[in-house]
Amino acid sequence: MVGIGIVGIGFMGMIHFLASRKLADAEVVAICSRDPKKRSGDWTGIQGNFGPKGTQMDLSGISAYAEFDELLADDRVQLVDLCLPNEQHADMAIKALEAGKHVLVEKPIALSTDDADRMVAAAQKAGRLLMVAHVLPYFPEFAFARDAVASGRYGRLKAAHFKRVISKPDWSSGVADLQSNGGPAIDLHIHDTHFIGLVCGVPKAVQSRGVSEDGVALHLTTQYLYEDPDLAVSAVSGALSQSGRPFTHGYELYLEGATLAFESATLGDQFHLAMPVSVILPNGQVEHPELGSGDPIDAFAQEIGAAVASVQSGVPAAELSGELARQALVLCHAEVQSARSGQPVPLS
Known part of the structure:
Protein backbone atom coordinates (compact mmCIF):
# COMPACT_ATOMS: atom_id res chain seq x y z
CA MET A 1 0.00 0.00 0.00
CA VAL A 2 1.52 3.31 -1.13
CA GLY A 3 1.00 6.18 1.31
CA ILE A 4 0.10 9.49 -0.31
CA GLY A 5 0.56 12.90 1.27
CA ILE A 6 -1.44 15.69 -0.41
CA VAL A 7 0.01 19.17 -0.04
CA GLY A 8 -2.39 22.04 -0.74
CA ILE A 9 -6.09 21.58 -0.10
CA GLY A 10 -7.67 23.82 -2.68
CA PHE A 11 -9.87 22.68 -5.52
CA MET A 12 -7.27 20.44 -7.15
CA GLY A 13 -6.12 19.03 -3.83
CA MET A 14 -9.72 18.06 -3.11
CA ILE A 15 -10.05 16.42 -6.55
CA HIS A 16 -6.87 14.42 -5.93
CA PHE A 17 -8.20 13.39 -2.52
CA LEU A 18 -11.50 12.17 -4.00
CA ALA A 19 -9.69 10.37 -6.81
CA SER A 20 -7.23 8.67 -4.45
CA ARG A 21 -10.12 7.17 -2.50
CA LYS A 22 -10.94 5.08 -5.57
CA LEU A 23 -7.53 3.30 -5.51
CA ALA A 24 -7.09 -0.18 -4.09
CA ASP A 25 -3.31 -0.10 -3.68
CA ALA A 26 -2.81 3.38 -2.20
CA GLU A 27 -4.31 5.62 0.43
CA VAL A 28 -4.04 9.21 1.54
CA VAL A 29 -2.25 9.07 4.88
CA ALA A 30 -1.53 12.78 5.32
CA ILE A 31 -2.56 16.23 4.14
CA CYS A 32 -0.87 19.57 4.55
CA SER A 33 -2.68 22.91 4.68
CA ARG A 34 -2.10 26.23 6.40
CA ASP A 35 -5.87 26.55 6.90
CA PRO A 36 -7.01 25.06 10.24
CA LYS A 37 -10.57 24.65 8.91
CA LYS A 38 -9.32 22.46 6.08
CA ARG A 39 -7.12 20.48 8.45
CA SER A 40 -10.27 19.77 10.47
CA GLY A 41 -12.10 18.51 7.36
CA ASP A 42 -14.20 21.60 6.65
CA TRP A 43 -13.80 21.87 2.88
CA THR A 44 -17.15 23.55 2.28
CA GLY A 45 -15.52 26.68 0.84
CA ILE A 46 -13.86 24.81 -2.04
CA GLN A 47 -15.28 24.98 -5.56
CA GLY A 48 -13.91 24.72 -9.09
CA ASN A 49 -14.90 24.58 -12.74
CA PHE A 50 -15.89 20.90 -12.73
CA GLY A 51 -16.76 18.16 -10.29
CA PRO A 52 -18.43 18.49 -6.90
CA LYS A 53 -18.22 21.38 -4.48
CA GLY A 54 -16.39 20.89 -1.23
CA THR A 55 -18.12 19.41 1.77
CA GLN A 56 -17.28 18.21 5.26
CA MET A 57 -14.66 15.49 4.84
CA ASP A 58 -13.98 12.56 7.13
CA LEU A 59 -10.23 12.67 7.80
CA SER A 60 -10.19 9.80 10.29
CA GLY A 61 -6.79 8.11 10.25
CA ILE A 62 -5.26 10.90 8.15
CA SER A 63 -2.57 13.12 9.68
CA ALA A 64 -3.24 16.81 9.05
CA TYR A 65 -0.15 19.00 9.09
CA ALA A 66 0.21 22.78 9.04
CA GLU A 67 3.86 22.65 7.92
CA PHE A 68 5.37 20.93 4.89
CA ASP A 69 8.37 19.72 6.87
CA GLU A 70 6.04 17.83 9.21
CA LEU A 71 4.54 15.92 6.29
CA LEU A 72 7.99 15.18 4.88
CA ALA A 73 9.00 13.69 8.23
CA ASP A 74 6.06 11.27 8.14
CA ASP A 75 7.46 7.84 7.27
CA ARG A 76 4.07 6.67 6.05
CA VAL A 77 4.24 9.13 3.14
CA GLN A 78 5.98 7.63 0.12
CA LEU A 79 4.42 9.78 -2.59
CA VAL A 80 4.07 13.53 -2.09
CA ASP A 81 1.22 14.90 -4.20
CA LEU A 82 1.74 18.64 -4.70
CA CYS A 83 -1.43 20.60 -5.50
CA LEU A 84 0.00 24.06 -4.92
CA PRO A 85 0.10 27.35 -6.85
CA ASN A 86 2.31 27.06 -9.93
CA GLU A 87 5.05 29.33 -8.64
CA GLN A 88 5.63 26.99 -5.67
CA HIS A 89 6.02 23.79 -7.68
CA ALA A 90 9.80 23.83 -8.16
CA ASP A 91 10.99 24.57 -4.63
CA MET A 92 8.48 22.28 -2.93
CA ALA A 93 9.10 19.38 -5.33
CA ILE A 94 12.86 19.66 -4.90
CA LYS A 95 12.51 19.73 -1.12
CA ALA A 96 10.36 16.59 -1.19
CA LEU A 97 12.77 14.79 -3.52
CA GLU A 98 15.71 15.68 -1.28
CA ALA A 99 13.72 14.28 1.66
CA GLY A 100 13.61 10.93 -0.15
CA LYS A 101 10.01 11.11 -1.33
CA HIS A 102 8.64 10.37 -4.78
CA VAL A 103 6.75 13.36 -6.17
CA LEU A 104 3.63 13.89 -8.22
CA VAL A 105 3.24 17.60 -8.94
CA GLU A 106 0.25 19.18 -10.63
CA LYS A 107 0.82 20.65 -14.07
CA PRO A 108 2.61 22.73 -15.16
CA ILE A 109 5.89 21.28 -13.97
CA ALA A 110 7.05 24.85 -13.21
CA LEU A 111 6.80 28.36 -14.61
CA SER A 112 10.35 28.58 -15.99
CA THR A 113 12.48 26.11 -17.91
CA ASP A 114 15.32 26.72 -15.46
CA ASP A 115 13.11 25.60 -12.58
CA ALA A 116 11.97 22.55 -14.55
CA ASP A 117 15.62 21.66 -15.15
CA ARG A 118 16.36 21.97 -11.42
CA MET A 119 13.48 19.62 -10.64
CA VAL A 120 14.55 16.98 -13.16
CA ALA A 121 18.15 17.16 -11.90
CA ALA A 122 17.01 16.87 -8.26
CA ALA A 123 15.03 13.73 -9.04
CA GLN A 124 18.01 12.16 -10.78
CA LYS A 125 20.32 13.02 -7.89
CA ALA A 126 17.88 11.72 -5.27
CA GLY A 127 17.07 8.55 -7.19
CA ARG A 128 13.37 9.31 -6.82
CA LEU A 129 10.56 9.74 -9.33
CA LEU A 130 9.44 13.19 -10.46
CA MET A 131 6.02 12.85 -12.09
CA VAL A 132 3.85 15.64 -13.43
CA ALA A 133 0.09 15.33 -13.26
CA HIS A 134 -1.00 15.93 -16.83
CA VAL A 135 -4.44 14.36 -16.65
CA LEU A 136 -5.61 14.88 -20.26
CA PHE A 300 -7.78 11.67 -12.04
CA ALA A 301 -8.01 8.29 -10.30
CA GLN A 302 -6.33 6.67 -13.31
CA GLU A 303 -3.66 9.37 -13.31
CA ILE A 304 -2.85 8.98 -9.61
CA GLY A 305 -3.12 5.21 -9.98
CA ALA A 306 -0.45 5.39 -12.70
CA ALA A 307 1.75 7.40 -10.34
CA VAL A 308 1.26 4.79 -7.62
CA ALA A 309 2.12 1.99 -10.06
CA SER A 310 5.24 3.94 -11.04
CA VAL A 311 6.33 4.14 -7.40
CA GLN A 312 5.79 0.40 -7.06
CA SER A 313 7.72 -0.44 -10.25
CA GLY A 314 10.33 2.33 -10.13
CA VAL A 315 9.51 3.23 -13.75
CA PRO A 316 7.51 6.42 -14.41
CA ALA A 317 4.49 6.22 -16.70
CA ALA A 318 5.18 7.91 -20.04
CA GLU A 319 2.23 10.26 -19.52
CA LEU A 320 3.70 11.50 -16.24
CA SER A 321 7.31 11.89 -17.38
CA GLY A 322 9.05 14.92 -15.94
CA GLU A 323 11.09 15.25 -19.14
CA LEU A 324 7.96 15.35 -21.31
CA ALA A 325 6.36 17.88 -18.95
CA ARG A 326 9.48 20.02 -19.22
CA GLN A 327 9.29 19.86 -23.01
Whole structure:
Protein backbone atom coordinates (compact mmCIF):
# COMPACT_ATOMS: atom_id res chain seq x y z
CA MET A 1 0.00 0.00 0.00
CA VAL A 2 1.52 3.31 -1.13
CA GLY A 3 1.00 6.18 1.31
CA ILE A 4 0.10 9.49 -0.31
CA GLY A 5 0.56 12.90 1.27
CA ILE A 6 -1.44 15.69 -0.41
CA VAL A 7 0.01 19.17 -0.04
CA GLY A 8 -2.39 22.04 -0.74
CA ILE A 9 -6.09 21.58 -0.10
CA GLY A 10 -7.67 23.82 -2.68
CA PHE A 11 -9.87 22.68 -5.52
CA MET A 12 -7.27 20.44 -7.15
CA GLY A 13 -6.12 19.03 -3.83
CA MET A 14 -9.72 18.06 -3.11
CA ILE A 15 -10.05 16.42 -6.55
CA HIS A 16 -6.87 14.42 -5.93
CA PHE A 17 -8.20 13.39 -2.52
CA LEU A 18 -11.50 12.17 -4.00
CA ALA A 19 -9.69 10.37 -6.81
CA SER A 20 -7.23 8.67 -4.45
CA ARG A 21 -10.12 7.17 -2.50
CA LYS A 22 -10.94 5.08 -5.57
CA LEU A 23 -7.53 3.30 -5.51
CA ALA A 24 -7.09 -0.18 -4.09
CA ASP A 25 -3.31 -0.10 -3.68
CA ALA A 26 -2.81 3.38 -2.20
CA GLU A 27 -4.31 5.62 0.43
CA VAL A 28 -4.04 9.21 1.54
CA VAL A 29 -2.25 9.07 4.88
CA ALA A 30 -1.53 12.78 5.32
CA ILE A 31 -2.56 16.23 4.14
CA CYS A 32 -0.87 19.57 4.55
CA SER A 33 -2.68 22.91 4.68
CA ARG A 34 -2.10 26.23 6.40
CA ASP A 35 -5.87 26.55 6.90
CA PRO A 36 -7.01 25.06 10.24
CA LYS A 37 -10.57 24.65 8.91
CA LYS A 38 -9.32 22.46 6.08
CA ARG A 39 -7.12 20.48 8.45
CA SER A 40 -10.27 19.77 10.47
CA GLY A 41 -12.10 18.51 7.36
CA ASP A 42 -14.20 21.60 6.65
CA TRP A 43 -13.80 21.87 2.88
CA THR A 44 -17.15 23.55 2.28
CA GLY A 45 -15.52 26.68 0.84
CA ILE A 46 -13.86 24.81 -2.04
CA GLN A 47 -15.28 24.98 -5.56
CA GLY A 48 -13.91 24.72 -9.09
CA ASN A 49 -14.90 24.58 -12.74
CA PHE A 50 -15.89 20.90 -12.73
CA GLY A 51 -16.76 18.16 -10.29
CA PRO A 52 -18.43 18.49 -6.90
CA LYS A 53 -18.22 21.38 -4.48
CA GLY A 54 -16.39 20.89 -1.23
CA THR A 55 -18.12 19.41 1.77
CA GLN A 56 -17.28 18.21 5.26
CA MET A 57 -14.66 15.49 4.84
CA ASP A 58 -13.98 12.56 7.13
CA LEU A 59 -10.23 12.67 7.80
CA SER A 60 -10.19 9.80 10.29
CA GLY A 61 -6.79 8.11 10.25
CA ILE A 62 -5.26 10.90 8.15
CA SER A 63 -2.57 13.12 9.68
CA ALA A 64 -3.24 16.81 9.05
CA TYR A 65 -0.15 19.00 9.09
CA ALA A 66 0.21 22.78 9.04
CA GLU A 67 3.86 22.65 7.92
CA PHE A 68 5.37 20.93 4.89
CA ASP A 69 8.37 19.72 6.87
CA GLU A 70 6.04 17.83 9.21
CA LEU A 71 4.54 15.92 6.29
CA LEU A 72 7.99 15.18 4.88
CA ALA A 73 9.00 13.69 8.23
CA ASP A 74 6.06 11.27 8.14
CA ASP A 75 7.46 7.84 7.27
CA ARG A 76 4.07 6.67 6.05
CA VAL A 77 4.24 9.13 3.14
CA GLN A 78 5.98 7.63 0.12
CA LEU A 79 4.42 9.78 -2.59
CA VAL A 80 4.07 13.53 -2.09
CA ASP A 81 1.22 14.90 -4.20
CA LEU A 82 1.74 18.64 -4.70
CA CYS A 83 -1.43 20.60 -5.50
CA LEU A 84 0.00 24.06 -4.92
CA PRO A 85 0.10 27.35 -6.85
CA ASN A 86 2.31 27.06 -9.93
CA GLU A 87 5.05 29.33 -8.64
CA GLN A 88 5.63 26.99 -5.67
CA HIS A 89 6.02 23.79 -7.68
CA ALA A 90 9.80 23.83 -8.16
CA ASP A 91 10.99 24.57 -4.63
CA MET A 92 8.48 22.28 -2.93
CA ALA A 93 9.10 19.38 -5.33
CA ILE A 94 12.86 19.66 -4.90
CA LYS A 95 12.51 19.73 -1.12
CA ALA A 96 10.36 16.59 -1.19
CA LEU A 97 12.77 14.79 -3.52
CA GLU A 98 15.71 15.68 -1.28
CA ALA A 99 13.72 14.28 1.66
CA GLY A 100 13.61 10.93 -0.15
CA LYS A 101 10.01 11.11 -1.33
CA HIS A 102 8.64 10.37 -4.78
CA VAL A 103 6.75 13.36 -6.17
CA LEU A 104 3.63 13.89 -8.22
CA VAL A 105 3.24 17.60 -8.94
CA GLU A 106 0.25 19.18 -10.63
CA LYS A 107 0.82 20.65 -14.07
CA PRO A 108 2.61 22.73 -15.16
CA ILE A 109 5.89 21.28 -13.97
CA ALA A 110 7.05 24.85 -13.21
CA LEU A 111 6.80 28.36 -14.61
CA SER A 112 10.35 28.58 -15.99
CA THR A 113 12.48 26.11 -17.91
CA ASP A 114 15.32 26.72 -15.46
CA ASP A 115 13.11 25.60 -12.58
CA ALA A 116 11.97 22.55 -14.55
CA ASP A 117 15.62 21.66 -15.15
CA ARG A 118 16.36 21.97 -11.42
CA MET A 119 13.48 19.62 -10.64
CA VAL A 120 14.55 16.98 -13.16
CA ALA A 121 18.15 17.16 -11.90
CA ALA A 122 17.01 16.87 -8.26
CA ALA A 123 15.03 13.73 -9.04
CA GLN A 124 18.01 12.16 -10.78
CA LYS A 125 20.32 13.02 -7.89
CA ALA A 126 17.88 11.72 -5.27
CA GLY A 127 17.07 8.55 -7.19
CA ARG A 128 13.37 9.31 -6.82
CA LEU A 129 10.56 9.74 -9.33
CA LEU A 130 9.44 13.19 -10.46
CA MET A 131 6.02 12.85 -12.09
CA VAL A 132 3.85 15.64 -13.43
CA ALA A 133 0.09 15.33 -13.26
CA HIS A 134 -1.00 15.93 -16.83
CA VAL A 135 -4.44 14.36 -16.65
CA LEU A 136 -5.61 14.88 -20.26
CA PRO A 137 -4.25 11.54 -21.57
CA TYR A 138 -6.39 9.77 -18.96
CA PHE A 139 -9.67 11.27 -20.14
CA PRO A 140 -11.34 8.60 -22.32
CA GLU A 141 -11.78 10.87 -25.35
CA PHE A 142 -8.09 11.69 -25.44
CA ALA A 143 -6.95 8.20 -24.45
CA PHE A 144 -8.88 6.89 -27.47
CA ALA A 145 -7.23 9.40 -29.80
CA ARG A 146 -3.77 8.63 -28.49
CA ASP A 147 -4.28 4.88 -28.89
CA ALA A 148 -5.70 5.32 -32.40
CA VAL A 149 -2.55 7.16 -33.51
CA ALA A 150 -0.07 4.93 -31.66
CA SER A 151 -1.65 1.68 -32.85
CA GLY A 152 -1.72 2.73 -36.50
CA ARG A 153 -5.05 1.00 -36.99
CA TYR A 154 -6.32 3.91 -39.10
CA GLY A 155 -2.99 4.49 -40.81
CA ARG A 156 -0.50 7.32 -40.49
CA LEU A 157 -1.39 10.64 -38.86
CA LYS A 158 -1.38 13.37 -41.53
CA ALA A 159 -2.74 16.39 -39.66
CA ALA A 160 -4.20 17.36 -36.30
CA HIS A 161 -5.91 20.36 -34.75
CA PHE A 162 -6.56 20.92 -31.05
CA LYS A 163 -8.78 23.49 -29.33
CA ARG A 164 -8.96 24.59 -25.68
CA VAL A 165 -10.61 27.94 -24.94
CA ILE A 166 -12.06 29.30 -21.71
CA SER A 167 -13.46 32.55 -20.40
CA LYS A 168 -11.28 34.50 -17.99
CA PRO A 169 -11.02 32.36 -14.85
CA ASP A 170 -12.53 33.85 -11.74
CA TRP A 171 -13.50 30.81 -9.66
CA SER A 172 -10.36 30.94 -7.52
CA SER A 173 -7.88 33.67 -6.67
CA GLY A 174 -5.00 31.45 -7.76
CA VAL A 175 -6.15 30.84 -11.31
CA ALA A 176 -7.38 34.42 -11.66
CA ASP A 177 -3.89 35.76 -10.89
CA LEU A 178 -2.50 35.52 -14.40
CA GLN A 179 0.87 37.00 -13.46
CA SER A 180 1.63 34.40 -10.80
CA ASN A 181 0.29 31.29 -12.53
CA GLY A 182 1.79 31.98 -15.95
CA GLY A 183 -1.49 32.89 -17.60
CA PRO A 184 -3.47 30.78 -20.07
CA ALA A 185 -0.43 30.32 -22.32
CA ILE A 186 1.06 28.08 -19.63
CA ASP A 187 -1.57 27.15 -17.06
CA LEU A 188 -4.17 26.19 -19.71
CA HIS A 189 -2.40 25.61 -23.00
CA ILE A 190 0.18 23.26 -21.51
CA HIS A 191 -2.51 20.56 -21.64
CA ASP A 192 -2.29 20.79 -25.43
CA THR A 193 1.49 21.02 -25.78
CA HIS A 194 1.89 18.00 -23.51
CA PHE A 195 -0.65 15.94 -25.46
CA ILE A 196 0.85 17.03 -28.78
CA GLY A 197 4.30 15.93 -27.61
CA LEU A 198 2.90 12.62 -26.41
CA VAL A 199 0.91 11.85 -29.58
CA CYS A 200 2.59 13.73 -32.42
CA GLY A 201 6.13 14.06 -31.11
CA VAL A 202 8.15 17.20 -30.37
CA PRO A 203 8.29 19.65 -33.30
CA LYS A 204 11.43 21.33 -34.58
CA ALA A 205 9.88 24.82 -34.37
CA VAL A 206 6.68 26.70 -33.63
CA GLN A 207 5.02 29.68 -35.25
CA SER A 208 2.32 31.53 -33.30
CA ARG A 209 0.05 34.54 -33.29
CA GLY A 210 -1.41 35.74 -30.01
CA VAL A 211 -3.44 38.17 -27.98
CA SER A 212 -1.89 39.70 -24.84
CA GLU A 213 -3.19 41.77 -21.95
CA ASP A 214 -0.96 43.58 -19.45
CA GLY A 215 2.02 41.62 -20.72
CA VAL A 216 0.34 38.22 -20.29
CA ALA A 217 -0.43 36.05 -23.34
CA LEU A 218 -4.17 35.36 -23.18
CA HIS A 219 -4.62 33.52 -26.47
CA LEU A 220 -2.40 31.60 -28.90
CA THR A 221 -2.91 30.17 -32.36
CA THR A 222 0.03 27.95 -33.26
CA GLN A 223 1.46 25.85 -36.07
CA TYR A 224 3.87 23.10 -34.96
CA LEU A 225 6.59 22.60 -37.54
CA TYR A 226 7.94 19.06 -37.87
CA GLU A 227 10.83 17.52 -39.79
CA ASP A 228 8.18 15.60 -41.72
CA PRO A 229 6.82 18.13 -44.25
CA ASP A 230 3.65 16.08 -44.62
CA LEU A 231 2.62 16.37 -40.95
CA ALA A 232 0.51 19.45 -40.16
CA VAL A 233 -0.35 20.10 -36.51
CA SER A 234 -2.02 23.19 -35.05
CA ALA A 235 -3.73 24.38 -31.87
CA VAL A 236 -5.79 27.28 -30.60
CA SER A 237 -5.90 27.93 -26.87
CA GLY A 238 -6.68 30.82 -24.59
CA ALA A 239 -9.06 32.73 -22.36
CA LEU A 240 -10.99 34.98 -24.73
CA SER A 241 -14.38 33.30 -24.65
CA GLN A 242 -17.35 35.10 -23.14
CA SER A 243 -18.64 33.90 -19.80
CA GLY A 244 -21.58 32.09 -21.42
CA ARG A 245 -19.10 29.58 -22.83
CA PRO A 246 -16.62 29.21 -19.98
CA PHE A 247 -14.94 26.09 -21.35
CA THR A 248 -14.57 24.17 -24.59
CA HIS A 249 -12.04 21.65 -25.82
CA GLY A 250 -11.71 19.19 -28.65
CA TYR A 251 -9.71 17.89 -31.57
CA GLU A 252 -9.77 16.75 -35.17
CA LEU A 253 -7.21 14.16 -36.23
CA TYR A 254 -6.80 13.33 -39.90
CA LEU A 255 -5.37 9.87 -40.46
CA GLU A 256 -4.95 7.96 -43.70
CA GLY A 257 -7.96 5.75 -43.00
CA ALA A 258 -10.20 7.86 -40.77
CA THR A 259 -10.95 11.27 -39.34
CA LEU A 260 -11.35 11.44 -35.55
CA ALA A 261 -13.40 14.33 -34.15
CA PHE A 262 -14.47 15.42 -30.68
CA GLU A 263 -15.69 18.63 -29.05
CA SER A 264 -17.37 19.37 -25.74
CA ALA A 265 -18.14 22.60 -23.94
CA THR A 266 -20.05 24.31 -21.21
CA LEU A 267 -22.72 26.47 -22.82
CA GLY A 268 -24.50 28.77 -20.41
CA ASP A 269 -24.55 26.65 -17.28
CA GLN A 270 -25.09 23.35 -19.10
CA PHE A 271 -22.65 20.75 -20.39
CA HIS A 272 -22.81 20.63 -24.19
CA LEU A 273 -21.43 17.69 -26.19
CA ALA A 274 -21.08 19.33 -29.57
CA MET A 275 -19.37 16.30 -31.15
CA PRO A 276 -19.07 12.96 -29.37
CA VAL A 277 -15.91 11.05 -30.24
CA SER A 278 -16.52 10.13 -33.85
CA VAL A 279 -14.56 7.90 -36.21
CA ILE A 280 -15.43 9.01 -39.74
CA LEU A 281 -14.47 6.35 -42.28
CA PRO A 282 -13.74 6.61 -46.03
CA ASN A 283 -17.07 5.00 -46.97
CA GLY A 284 -18.97 7.70 -45.08
CA GLN A 285 -19.76 5.49 -42.11
CA VAL A 286 -19.47 7.14 -38.70
CA GLU A 287 -18.63 5.11 -35.61
CA HIS A 288 -18.98 6.24 -32.00
CA PRO A 289 -16.70 4.05 -29.86
CA GLU A 290 -17.61 3.00 -26.34
CA LEU A 291 -15.36 4.98 -24.04
CA GLY A 292 -16.34 4.05 -20.51
CA SER A 293 -16.79 6.46 -17.64
CA GLY A 294 -16.94 10.15 -18.41
CA ASP A 295 -16.63 11.12 -14.73
CA PRO A 296 -13.59 13.42 -14.47
CA ILE A 297 -12.81 12.04 -11.02
CA ASP A 298 -12.22 8.65 -12.68
CA ALA A 299 -9.65 10.22 -15.02
CA PHE A 300 -7.78 11.67 -12.04
CA ALA A 301 -8.01 8.29 -10.30
CA GLN A 302 -6.33 6.67 -13.31
CA GLU A 303 -3.66 9.37 -13.31
CA ILE A 304 -2.85 8.98 -9.61
CA GLY A 305 -3.12 5.21 -9.98
CA ALA A 306 -0.45 5.39 -12.70
CA ALA A 307 1.75 7.40 -10.34
CA VAL A 308 1.26 4.79 -7.62
CA ALA A 309 2.12 1.99 -10.06
CA SER A 310 5.24 3.94 -11.04
CA VAL A 311 6.33 4.14 -7.40
CA GLN A 312 5.79 0.40 -7.06
CA SER A 313 7.72 -0.44 -10.25
CA GLY A 314 10.33 2.33 -10.13
CA VAL A 315 9.51 3.23 -13.75
CA PRO A 316 7.51 6.42 -14.41
CA ALA A 317 4.49 6.22 -16.70
CA ALA A 318 5.18 7.91 -20.04
CA GLU A 319 2.23 10.26 -19.52
CA LEU A 320 3.70 11.50 -16.24
CA SER A 321 7.31 11.89 -17.38
CA GLY A 322 9.05 14.92 -15.94
CA GLU A 323 11.09 15.25 -19.14
CA LEU A 324 7.96 15.35 -21.31
CA ALA A 325 6.36 17.88 -18.95
CA ARG A 326 9.48 20.02 -19.22
CA GLN A 327 9.29 19.86 -23.01
CA ALA A 328 5.63 20.91 -22.89
CA LEU A 329 6.67 23.98 -20.90
CA VAL A 330 9.43 24.75 -23.42
CA LEU A 331 6.81 24.65 -26.19
CA CYS A 332 4.55 27.09 -24.36
CA HIS A 333 7.36 29.59 -23.85
CA ALA A 334 8.46 29.23 -27.48
CA GLU A 335 4.91 29.98 -28.65
CA VAL A 336 4.72 33.14 -26.54
CA GLN A 337 8.10 34.21 -27.92
CA SER A 338 6.94 33.56 -31.48
CA ALA A 339 3.70 35.49 -30.97
CA ARG A 340 5.64 38.49 -29.63
CA SER A 341 8.30 38.44 -32.34
CA GLY A 342 6.09 37.43 -35.26
CA GLN A 343 8.74 34.89 -36.25
CA PRO A 344 9.06 31.08 -36.00
CA VAL A 345 10.99 29.91 -32.94
CA PRO A 346 13.20 26.81 -33.29
CA LEU A 347 13.43 24.23 -30.53
CA SER A 348 16.73 22.68 -29.53
